[in-house]
Amino acid sequence: MSIRMLGVDHNHASVDVRALFSFTKREIEEQTEQLRRALHAEGCIILSTCNRMEIWVNMPENSEKSLAEQLCKLKGLDPEQYGECFVERKDQDAVDHLFHLTCGLKSQILAEDQIITQVKDALAMSRNLYQTDSVLEVLFRRAITGAKRVKTEVTFSRASETAMDQAITMMEQQGVDLSKQVCMVIGNGEMGKLAATSLRKKGADVTVTVRQYRSGEVQIPENCSRIDYGNRMEYLPKCDIVVSATASPNCTIRKSLMDEVQLEHPVTMIDLAVPRDIETEVGEMPGISLYDIDSFHTLHDAKNDAAYEHAELILHEEIAEFYEWLKGRNVIPRIQKIQEDAATDVNLRLHKIVKKSSMDEKEQQKMEKQIHTSSAKVINKMLFGLKEYLDEETFFQCIRGLEKVYEAE
Secondary structure, eight states: OOEEEEEEEEESHHHHHHHHHHOHHHHHHHHHHHHHTTTTOOEEEEESSEEEEEEEEOOOOOOOOHHHHHHHHHHHHHHHHHHOEEEEEEEHHHHHHHHHHHHTSSSSSSOOHHHHHHHHHHHHHHTTTTTTOHHHHHHHHHHHHHHHHHHHOOOOOOTTTTTTHHHHHHHHHHOGGGGOOOEEOOOOSSSHHHHHHHHHHHHHHEEEEEEEEGGGTTOOOOTTEEEGGGGHHHHHHGGGGEEEEEOOSSSSBOOOHHHTTTOOOOOOEEEEOSOOBBGGGGGGGGEEEEEEGGGGOOOOOGGGGHHHHHHHHHHHHHHHHHHHHHHHHHHHHHHHHHHHHHHHHHHHHHHHHHHTSOOOOOHHHHHHHHHHHHHHHHHHHHHHHHHHOOOHHHHHHHHHHHHHHHHHH
């Protein structure tokens, strides 16, 4: 089997292209099994965030199935048109990528916290759908463990920021006093709550939209006001800043709606969603400054070089642990096969002796079963003893040699 991943991310694709390949929670529920079966994979995990979409599978080594073709077929798109947007990784390259990704070293905002939760949620979703397997399960759990260690043991300059934090920094650099701003955050999911909380910390007047049918049961960030989502366009003219961060496949702010709005002053709009929440044409309207998720990222800071080195050491240890488990997992069936072949060999050699004994047939069968079990235990002890005292390559040479002994018979 082979670990493979196919990705579309912020380094190779725009917001609009990433939107074409993104998955809602419902789509993941409906399509993970379909994708796994089409690829003849043992397990399948789909990770879909604002900055990336990745498909992870454990599939036959010699499979000629194309992840890109299957994904495009699922999405109803032409793989040739989007081929340059895909990144495909296999085995060690894929494993290294996941460990670095999960601790935020590949995020637009360096070492941000959300990606750990997103990877954890992707694993949990696949597990709940019964679509993961032991290899992907352990791989993702190890990557999460490594990310938590990096988060605990390593300090990056400006770490744990969100895109909203970057947007706030940008506005403050432009001379905006956020404590005097009236803000509306459309969406009360994870991204929306983070955005509202960050703005409130700066003293802004923040109102969060809530769907009417949920308004009585949803908790909004502390010290924020709430309005029904349906009233957002009526409230918008009062706002200095509008942030939209929903998981909706439809736009929350469209140009046709904005044409009916009379702005009282310039408005900064920040679209943190993929697919987009705010139509790009809105940004071309007078008095509107529109930014999307790709407007915010961390530039290289030499102060983080030592932190990178420390993180690499941690990840090297965690990756080595994963491969130790993987090699052990792969060799166990081989050891069990040698063990069974050798125990059967012993049984056959002693069969005539047992048959000539004075024991009745029932006792003879019991004796042969005991011989088989005892032989298997001795062989198992010897093989795992070798594993402890030989280097890895020598041990696997021994395993290959013993396999050939019984293959030749």
